[in-house]
Amino acid sequence: MRDFVIRNPKDEDAEQIESMDFVLKMLYLYHGDLDKRNMFCAVSGDGEVLAVAHLMEHDTFHAVGHDEDTSFKRYLNYEIIFAENAEDEGIKAALIEALIGRAREIKAGYQEKRIIMAQYLDTDHLEELSFCLARGFTIYDTIVVFKFDLSREIPEYPLPEGVLVKPTALNNSEAQEQYRQAELASFDGVAWSLNHLGWMQGSPEIVNFCAFYGDQLIGNTSTWRITDERSATENVFVIPEWQKNGVARNIICTALDYLKKQGKPIATLGTHGDNKKAIRLYTQIGYELCGSRFTVGYEID
Incomplete structure (x- = not known):
């Protein structure tokens, strides 16, 4: 496994982020809901951005009229994107831990809310599903696509x-x-x-x-x-x-x-x-x- 560190992105990372995913770069630069503390980069010793992960508040996060319902699920959606030929299970696990840590910081400001960090996975993505389930994730909903x-x-x-x-x-x-x-x-x-x-x-x-x-x-x-x-x-x-x-x-x-x-x-x-x-x-x-x-x-x- 390559040596790497996990840190928040810096402005000088933008070009490398764009090479991985143009929309991700635009999200980083311009989306008003993205708190930069909610984005993490896995960076090699020579400064190469190997992967980027981020949390975004789902529509449910600030849902109106559910404050008394302690079972109401409020989602923080996450995504992990790797650079070409850089996908690595150890990096993915480290990024997920960073995201969970940040989600706990967010949860501290909303103690009364039920908060779940989640992503959407196609049901045939068995390897990724197994990776998540082995780390304490569970399946909360099924979305049917027509x-x-x-x-x-x-x-x-x-x-x-x-x-x-x-x-x-x-x-x-x-x-x-x-x-x-x-x-x-x-x-x-x-x-x-x-x-x-x-x-x-x-x-x-x-x-x-x-x-x-x-x-x-x-x-x-x-x-x-x-x-x-x-x-x-x-x-x-x-x-x-x-x-x-x-x-x-x-x-x-x-x-x-x-x-x-x-x-x-x-x-x-x-x-x-x-x-x-x-x-x-x-x-x-x-x-x-x-x-x-x-x-x-x-x-x-």
Whole structure:
């Protein structure tokens, strides 16, 4: 195993971080939610950055309305990225220990909250799953992933009278706050932070299809590029008073139609495995199961 030290990143590491992952560099430089104390580099004796790990507050971390629920899970998501030909189990273990140590420092400021450090792993990543489970991690959730073959005919669903669906640029604070309030209402107090919402507007090929009743934003589906072969249809929500009126079906199909016209072959989305309502909606529209992921986490004491 190579000699290395674990430390927080320095500005002079940015170029090496970019060579590993451009998005990671942009995250380090510009994401308003990233506390630099939550990022760690494994650095060799000659200054080479071998790997980078970081924690990010998940949507659940500052969820509204759950302060009295001591069982509510608030996630700190983590990611570890290695430089080319540098992957090493000893380095990975050291970075995880650094992340757990930092998560404990964060937990000290939120003693009343249940905090879990987690990542998402495809269910067939058995080696990585075994690595985590052997270190005290466990499986907290299963996410089912669905795909829609865009060569198929896309169904059409009518909208309630007075409702309009249109592409919406969330490029100012007023639009972003309106979006966030609708998301909070739809997801039981769980929503992207304003920093993350603004950050996501820079994602490749992102389009937000928002439903409005007058000036009120009542629902959304967002699309963005995942790979050349796949685009997302995610962040599907409708505020409670407008649910069961066909709004979600129309927004999703509007997004699918847009992606089809852009020449995209596949659209995907994910939902929690116990979300019967969402699974029924997606399968009725024509999405098909294409895989699943685990939320693998370590509870911070």
